[in-house]
Structure formats: C-alpha cells, structure tokens
Amino acid sequence: MPTVRLTEIPAEILALIETRAGPVIKTENLKAGLNSEIAARIYTPEATVFVKGLREGHRRVWTQAREADVNPHVRGIAPALLWRIQAAGWDLLGFEDVSGSHADYAPGSPDLPLVADAMSRLSAIQAPDITLRTMPDRMKEHTATPELFAGDTLCHTDWFPTNVLITGRSAVLVDWAWTSRGAAWIDPASWVVWLIDSGHTPAQAEQWAARIPAWNAAPAACIDTFARATVSVWEEIADGQTEPWVLAMLDAARTWSAYRFPAPRW
Template sequence: MPTHRYTEIPADALSIIETLAGPVLKAVTVSTGLNSEIAARIYNNADEIVFVKGMRVDHPRVWTQEREAAINAYVQPLAPAMLWHVLHGGWDLLCFEEIDGPHAGYEPGSPHLPLVAEAMQALAGLPMPDLPLKTMPDRMRSYSDTPDLFAGEQLLHTDWNPHNVLIADGRARLVDWAWAARGAAWIDPALWVIWLIASGHTPEQAERLAAECTAFADAPGPSLNAFARAQNRMWDEIAGDAPDAWTATMQTAAAGWHRHRSGRVTS
C-alpha cells in the first residue's frame, strides 16, 4: 500500500508519538514496507532512534497491527522488541527498537544467506504461541487440492521478502510479522525457495540453501510438490493479466519451482 509521509498524519497522532518516543528531532519515512500506511525512523533529542509504523483505525487491514503487537513477545530475540502500542487520534501505532543494518541480500554468493537460514532454523525451534493464527491449510485451500499436507504446529513467518529481513550484529532479524501462521515446519524455507529463485538462483541451488533448515531437508516430497503447485497457482492469481515487474518476477520464480518439482513422486 502507499506509504504516507510521517508529517501527513494528524496532529493528535503526531503528539502521542512525541509523548512516548521523546521530542522528535527528525523523522525519516521508510518506503520499502508494504503493510503500513506510515513507517518512519524517529530520532529524538536523547540520540535514540526508534521505528514507528501505523494505520488508520478504520483501515480494513488494521488487524495486521494487532497481529504484530500480539506476537512480538513470542518471537524474541528474532524480531525487534516492541516498545509500545497505542491507539490515538484515529491511528493505530506501533513502536519498535531500531535495527541498524541493511536488508538481506538473497542473490547468489550473498554473505547473508547462511544468516537467513540460521534465523529460519531458530524460528523452527520456537514454541507455538496461543494465538488465533490462520493455518496454512486454510490459506492455501483456494490453490490446492490437498491443503491438509501443509498442516502442522509450527509458528511460521511466511513473508520472506528480503525487505523483511535485516542484517545486524552478524545475524538476521525478522520484521513484519503480520502474516504469521500455523503450519508445517518446512513451509518457511519452502517459501524462501521462491524468493531465492527470484533473486537469481536456480531451483536446485535454492533448494540446497533451504535444506540448511532441517525441516525442509526432511520434508515429504509429495508435500513439497503440492506446495510448489499451490504457490504457482497463487502467484498466477496475484500477477493477473497485467503484472507489474515485481509480481511478474515472483510469478516466474514460482512457475520455475513448480516445473522443477513437477512429476516428482519422492516419498
């Protein structure tokens, strides 16, 4: 969705940010996120930096703010810590600690690749929180004839856009948990495969990287085949008849993985 400039939000909302974050010396809008109406780095007079994101309370996807707030305590230290969550001036606002580092590079040879795999493996070790998260069978039901193959009790991030992975202090940190879900433990690395292909890897190379995660290495072949088919259908729907450059790239990557796995009957 379009990202508003920080100064475009109402004065009441701006005032509560300054009350909670401290006097604002500078606000830098972050335009790479897709799940917020505003996203900004806030610099205060204590030489501190925090990250604030928000939506109007009547926005149809404001539930993503509630989801991120609810899940944050369960995904430490993989995610930046939430500092506060407030509804004020018609806006739902979240504040997180700032992570000082670049977005992950997924291209072949990137030094970030093993760090992302380590974070994914660490996520697989976290307990499933007692939250009403959507299941992957439910999410994939429109795209698969066998969605129950995707069932499981693993906490999943599911949105492995490299803009959601920050590299700092020698490790990967995961942001934007709005699409967290419950499902089979191999699904996050399987979703990463498509992003890796979109970033220049062959399907074989992408699967080898994903296999650094135990759950993917041990995943049943028929389940991976079914998931690749479902992702291909999903990205075809997202891209539609006139895809933009980004959706066209993802559609091509999903189709490439599906072709790679088509006809496999491995157990």
C-alpha cells in the same frame, strides 16, 4: 495491493507518539514495505524508534494486532515492540530501531547463511496461543490437499528481502503481519521461490533450504504440493498486475514447480 504511504507524518500523530517516546526531534520516512500508511524512524533525545501505523478503519489494521501479539514470542530474531498506541483513529506500533541492510539473496551472498540460521531458529518455535491463521486455511483455494501444510510451528511466510535485516553477523526478521500456524518446513519452502527470483537455479535454491532441518524432515509429496500451490498463489497476486517484481515472482514459482514436476520425455 500495496497501501499508500504518507509522505509526511501529521502533527496529531507526532503528538501521540510523543506521549510514549518523548519529544520528537527528527523523523525519517522509509520507503521499504508495502502494508503501512506510516513507516518512519523517529528520533528523540533518548532513542531512535521505528514506527509503523494504519488508520483504525484500514482493511489491514488487523495486521497491527498480529504483530503486537507475535512479538513477545520472537524476541531475539525480531526487533522488540516497545509500545502500541490506539487513539485518534490510528493504530501505531513502536519498535526498537535496528540498523542493517536488506538481505541479499543472490548466489554467493554472505547474507544467505545468516538468513538460513534465523529461519532454523524460527522453525523451532511453536505457534503460541494467539489468533493466527493456519496454512491449510490460507492455501485451501490453491490446492485440493491443504491439510498437508498443517502443523504447530510459527511461520513468518513473507520472505520479501526487505523483511530481513542483516545486522553484523545475524539476520533480524521484521513485518510479521502474515505470520501463520503451519508445518515447520513452510518458511524454507517459501524462501525457495525468492531465491530462484534472485538468480539461483531450483536445485541451488533447494540446497539452501536444506540448511534448515525442518526442510529435510518434510515429506517430498508435501513440498511438491506446496510448489504447485505457490504457483496458484502468485497467479492470484499477479492477476491484473503490471509490477515487474510480481510477474518475476510468478515466473520463479512456475520455474520451481516445473523443476519438481518435469515434463515427461516421450
């Protein structure tokens, strides 16, 4: 479930931020994203910083450590982490501010090649020796053969369009909370469902996935299994949900699985 976002940053939080960023002259709360209690652009006389934070008792506070640990390994395709504050019951991360628009995955979008390029670069990064969940562990409740998703690649896994910022001629990836260790083809396979949701046919979506070399090296049986497992994932997410985007993603996952496993013709 999404985390409730604070509409105002408490004064004590601003005081904590000022210990690292300097005097705050303006704040801008941001609407994008689902997992932070604080998500804001902080303006100081010297710089602009993006701050995201959770209370230390929040059920997802572990995502703060995950993002902090991953950041040194994804420089160049993610905003740099400038500082982390753990005090007064809060866990706060300050990132370099990146100006850009959220990626448009629709057919014909000029953003698509930029996303594919960033995904290709990410698929070449070996998972570092930090605490990460593995894709087999994450997917074990959704398939009988989760070992097919094993690998040593650093996988982002959350290709919600708001997690991809288009800045000029490149794509920058944010929100690394669900980063995992897995097969190099996991990210392009995950992207396929978002592309279908954005208006692509399954064949068109897979053509974009094929821009990433790791996808082309993946055994078809692995991708088939992932497609079916993805339906199970979205069925779990959609259980009891009425959010239109969640139900649309479930439909997109089912559309992809049906494409990979067409009904027999008698």
